[in-house]
Amino acid sequence: MILGRVVGTLVSTRKESELEGLKMLLVREIDASLSEVGKIVVCVDAVGAGEGEVVLYAAGSSARQTKATQNRPVDHVIMAIVDQFEVSGRVCYTKGRDD
Amino acid sequence: MILGRVVGTLVSTRKESELEGLKMLLVREIDASLSEVGKIVVCVDAVGAGEGEVVLYAAGSSARQTKATQNRPVDHVIMAIVDQFEVSGRVCYTKGRDD
Amino acid sequence: MILGRVVGTLVSTRKESELEGLKMLLVREIDASLSEVGKIVVCVDAVGAGEGEVVLYAAGSSARQTKATQNRPVDHVIMAIVDQFEVSGRVCYTKGRDD
Amino acid sequence: MILGRVVGTLVSTRKESELEGLKMLLVREIDASLSEVGKIVVCVDAVGAGEGEVVLYAAGSSARQTKATQNRPVDHVIMAIVDQFEVSGRVCYTKGRDD
Amino acid sequence: MILGRVVGTLVSTRKESELEGLKMLLVREIDASLSEVGKIVVCVDAVGAGEGEVVLYAAGSSARQTKATQNRPVDHVIMAIVDQFEVSGRVCYTKGRDD
Numbered sequence: 001m002i003l004g005r006v007v008g009t010l011v012s013t014r015k016e017s018e019l020e021g022l023k024m025l026l027v028r029e030i031d032a033s034l035s036e037v038g039k040i041v042v043c044v045d046a047v048g049a050g051e052g053e054v055v056l057y058a059a060g061s062s063a064r065q066t067k068a069t070q071n072r073p074v075d076h077v078i079m080a081i082v083d084q085f086e087v088s089g090r091v092c093y094t095k096g097r098d099d
Numbered sequence: 100m101i102l103g104r105v106v107g108t109l110v111s112t113r114k115e116s117e118l119e120g121l122k123m124l125l126v127r128e129i130d131a132s133l134s135e136v137g138k139i140v141v142c143v144d145a146v147g148a149g150e151g152e153v154v155l156y157a158a159g160s161s162a163r164q165t166k167a168t169q170n171r172p173v174d175h176v177i178m179a180i181v182d183q184f185e186v187s188g189r190v191c192y193t194k195g196r197d198d
Numbered sequence: 199m200i201l202g203r204v205v206g207t208l209v210s211t212r213k214e215s216e217l218e219g220l221k222m223l224l225v226r227e228i229d230a231s232l233s234e235v236g237k238i239v240v241c242v243d244a245v246g247a248g249e250g251e252v253v254l255y256a257a258g259s260s261a262r263q264t265k266a267t268q269n270r271p272v273d274h275v276i277m278a279i280v281d282q283f284e285v286s287g288r289v290c291y292t293k294g295r296d297d
Numbered sequence: 298m299i300l301g302r303v304v305g306t307l308v309s310t311r312k313e314s315e316l317e318g319l320k321m322l323l324v325r326e327i328d329a330s331l332s333e334v335g336k337i338v339v340c341v342d343a344v345g346a347g348e349g350e351v352v353l354y355a356a357g358s359s360a361r362q363t364k365a366t367q368n369r370p371v372d373h374v375i376m377a378i379v380d381q382f383e384v385s386g387r388v389c390y391t392k393g394r395d396d
Numbered sequence: 397m398i399l400g401r402v403v404g405t406l407v408s409t410r411k412e413s414e415l416e417g418l419k420m421l422l423v424r425e426i427d428a429s430l431s432e433v434g435k436i437v438v439c440v441d442a443v444g445a446g447e448g449e450v451v452l453y454a455a456g457s458s459a460r461q462t463k464a465t466q467n468r469p470v471d472h473v474i475m476a477i478v479d480q481f482e483v484s485g486r487v488c489y490t491k492g493r494d495d
Contacts, residue, residue, distance in 0.1 A: 001321075001338070001339040001340075001371070001372060001373060002338065002339065003337060003339060007186050007187060008131075008184060008185050008186035008187065008191075009184065009185055010155075010181060010183070010184040010185075011181075011182045011183045011184070012155065012179040012180060012181050012182055013180075013182055014146055014147070014179070014180040014182075015146060015155075015178060015179035015180065016145055016146060016165050016166075016178040016179065018164065018165070019178060019179060024100075024155075026131075026184060026186060029336070031336065031337065032305075032323075032337060037336070039101075039128070039130065039136070039137075040102060040130065040131060040186070041100070041101065042100040042101065042102060042155055043100075046313055046370070047311055047312060047313060048311070051187075051188075056307075056309065056312075056321075056339055058370050058371065058372040059372055060159050060160070060161070060357050060358065060372055061159065061160045061161065061259075061357070061358045061457075062357070062358065062360065062361060062369075062370050062371055062372035063161065063370065063372075064161060064164070064370075065315065065361070065368060065369055065370035065371075066313050066315070066370045067313075069370075071164060072161075072164055073145070073157050073161050073162065073163075073164035073165045073168075073176060073178045074100070074157065074161055074164075075100060075157040075158055075159055075161035075162075076100060077370060079312060079313040079316060079370045080309040080311070080312035080313065080316060081309060081310075081311040081312065082307060082308075082309050083308045083309055083310055083311075084307070084308045085305060085306065085307040085308070085323060086305050086306055086307075087304050087305035087323060087337070088304060088305065089348075092305075106285050106286060107230075107283060107284050107285035107286065107290075108283065108284055109254075109280060109282070109283040109284075110280075110281045110282045110283070111254065111278040111279060111280050111281055112279075112281055113245055113246070113278070113279040113281075114245060114254075114277060114278035114279065115244055115245060115264050115265075115277040115278065117263065117264070118277060118278060123199075123254075125230075125283060125285060138200075138227070138229065138235070139201060139229065139230060139285070140199070140200065141199040141200065141201060141254055142199075150286075150287075159258050159259070159260070160258065160259045160260065160358075160457075162260065163260060163263070170263060171260075171263055172244070172256050172260050172261065172262075172263035172264045172267075172275060172277045173199070173256065173260055173263075174199060174256040174257055174258055174260035174261075175199060205483050205484060206428075206481060206482050206483035206484065206488075207481065207482055208452075208478060208480070208481040208482075209478075209479045209480045209481070210452065210476040210477060210478050210479055211477075211479055212443055212444070212476070212477040212479075213443060213452075213475060213476035213477065214442055214443060214462050214463075214475040214476065216461065216462070217475060217476060222397070222452075224428075224481060224483060237398075237425070237427065237433070237434075238399060238427065238428060238483070239397070239398065240397040240398065240399060240452055241397075249485075258456050258457070258458070259358075259456065259457045259458065261458065262458060262461070269461060270458075270461055271442070271454050271458050271459065271460075271461035271462045271465075271473060271475045272397070272454065272458055272461075273397060273454040273455055273456055273458035273459075274397060298420075298437070298438040298439075298470070298471060298472060299435075299437065299438065300436060300438060326435070328435065328436065329404075329422075329436060334435070335435075343412055343469070344410055344411060344412060345410070353406075353408065353411075353420075353438055355469050355470065355471040356471055357456050357457065357471055358456070358457045359456070359457065359459065359460060359468075359469050359470055359471035360469065360471075362414065362460070362467060362468055362469035362470075363412050363414070363469045364412075366469075374469060376411060376412040376415060376469045377408040377410070377411035377412065377415060378408060378409075378410040378411065379406060379407075379408050380407045380408055380409055380410075381406070381407045382404060382405065382406040382407070382422060383404050383405055383406075384403050384404035384422060384436070385403060385404065385447075386447075389404075
């Protein structure tokens with residue numbers, strides 16, 4: 001999975017019928033210093049994430065293994081909201097403190 | 100999914116029989132400022148997209164989860180036309196206004 | 199799918215038995231100006247492509263959705279020969295004229 | 298598979314229910330000289346790896362082929378701890394000696 | 397598939413049980429001039445390749461389509477040893493002559 005931050009939202013009315021009812025969020029990958037890196041990906045939200053939150057997203061066929069996304073043409077899904085992570089023994093992010 | 104803009108069309112008569120009747124469009128990824136970035140990918144169109152429109156496309160096995168593309172040798176599909184998206188609370192694109 | 203040009207051929211006698219009888223071609227991705235970009239990939243040919251031709255290839259599990267490649271350890275397949283493509287209303291390639 | 302080193306840990310309480318009970322580790326790819334290269338990925342641990350260890354991880358649908366990860370929205374898994382590897386006849390890493 | 401050269405070996409005793417008995421080799425991608433490019437990947441060997449040989453490897457779910465790798469957490473497999481390949485009519489590699 002990849003560490004990312006929710007940076008925006010997206011609205012689409014004309015879409016594959018299998019996508020009805022799915023919330024789509026814009027996510028940008030972050031590195032250990034919480035800097036946004038790389039490009040924006042559009043993820044289906046399976047966990048009720050909000051803008052600014054640090055999340056984990058899965059890509060590829062694994063993105064269809066949540067209840068919300070099964071058998072749907074979805075290739076990126078947010079499947080966890082991060083509470084804390086540390087690298088080399090140093091806490092890099094704590095939810096609430098570093099948002 | 101990836102944000103892209105439809106930039107062209109493609110015609111092929113000699114192809115896998117499973118591809119008969121599928122419309123193929125050339126799509127280029129865009130960033131939050133609507134600039135075209137990265138390379139051209141060829142997507143099957145599952146939603147009736149037209150040239151110039153901002154769309155979402157899915158890649159990999161997820162591209163075979165639409166009615167049009169099931170069990171076909173297709174690895175990129177346009178599965179939504181974007182009406183609007185915003186990043187950090189700022190509207191980056193509104194269909195009709197920014198095309 | 200990705201736009202590419204067939205640039206070469208490959209012979210292998212010691213290989214997985216599932217690969218017997220499959221023709222393998224070397225393909226290099228091209229951009230809208232027909233310049234070869236990126237690295238060489240080795241594709242199984244599902245449509246009878248020849249050296250120099252502009253083709254579409256699919257990658258990943260979608261490469262196993264042709265009759266020739268089903269259930270085989272193949273991750274790139276040529277599934278169409280391109281007749282013509284255009285970008286922003288300009289014809290970039292016409293088979294026969296631009297080969 | 299990719300060679301990586303476990304560099305950190307991650308805690309998440311709000312997540313897809315299918316992820317309950319899975320340990321998630323932060324891993325950074327390494328090259329033949331053991332230098333960390335590329336970005337951090339978050340892997341489910343299927344083998345009891347610890348921080349600092351050199352491991353192999355698999356990505357994509359193959360990451361769901363372990364007992365721990367079957368049918369779960371997981372796209373990276375640590376499936377082996379490396380004891381030793383050599384390149385061009387030179388031992389690059391021996392567990393215990395080079396950690 | 398990708399053209400690569402076998403550059404090394406790897407030993408692991410603590411691993412997913414599904415990996416028992418599989419030989420793992422380090423492979424580096426090569427270009428048309430046989431130069432090693434890109435990073436090292438760890439492939440399961442399905443064809444009895446040896447160090448220094450030019451091989452083809454498949455990635456992703458296609459890597460699980462060999463007898464050796466079925467249903468195993470393997471995402472790269474060597475599925476052919478290359479005898480010869482040519483680009484633009486020029487022979488770039490002949491096994492035995494260019495090893």
